Amino acid sequence: DAGVTQSPTHLIKTRGQQVTLRCSPKSGHDTVSWYQQALGQGPQFIFQYYEEEERQRGNFPDRFSGHQFPNYSSELNVNALLLGDSALYLCASSGQGKRSPLHFGNGTRLTVT
């Protein structure tokens, strides 16, 4: 039973570039949430997708956008990258439209130079 998988595991980008991160939820899960975790901090909620719609959004600028596909997988896109976007990006899934408990992937480490 595959857990949450994220790709890529590491990414280095330059300021101003755009990035796409991908996530496949745990088998049987239909809800995907994205979190940003800066070094030494707790995860910060970016947004949650359910039934291919953004159900809730955290306090992040419009440069952060996402998508959920019919197979429940999801993408996180970040445009016009800033140095401050460097972080671990975590995808989490939950089942039956529930908000929790969350099953997390191992994240994508994004470094912006």
Add this chain to the structure above:
Amino acid sequence: SQQGEEDPQALSIQEGENATMNCSYKTSINNLQWYRQNSGRGLVHLILIRSNEREKHSGRLRVTLDTSKKSSSLLITASRAADTASYFCATDRGGSNYKLTFGKGTLLTVNP
């Protein structure tokens, strides 16, 4: 913004000792959860306690919740080196608020 605040920020103990971590939060909640994160990896859900519960056990874990004080504690008994990790509390406000709000975490080091 982060709702939960864990205390202490870091804790170092010897194997076999008990570890207690505390979490305070600001608003009313539907439930509170604890997660563990090994260095640089994803978070793992440990235990969930609902707002109408006061104490919950799972193996070597014991969680308490005091909604009047807006605080929770996580006790790990008979700690092992493998328990070395960061521990986060996360609050769920329920209703139409679908996000979990995490604290900054407690870094637990268990020395062999």
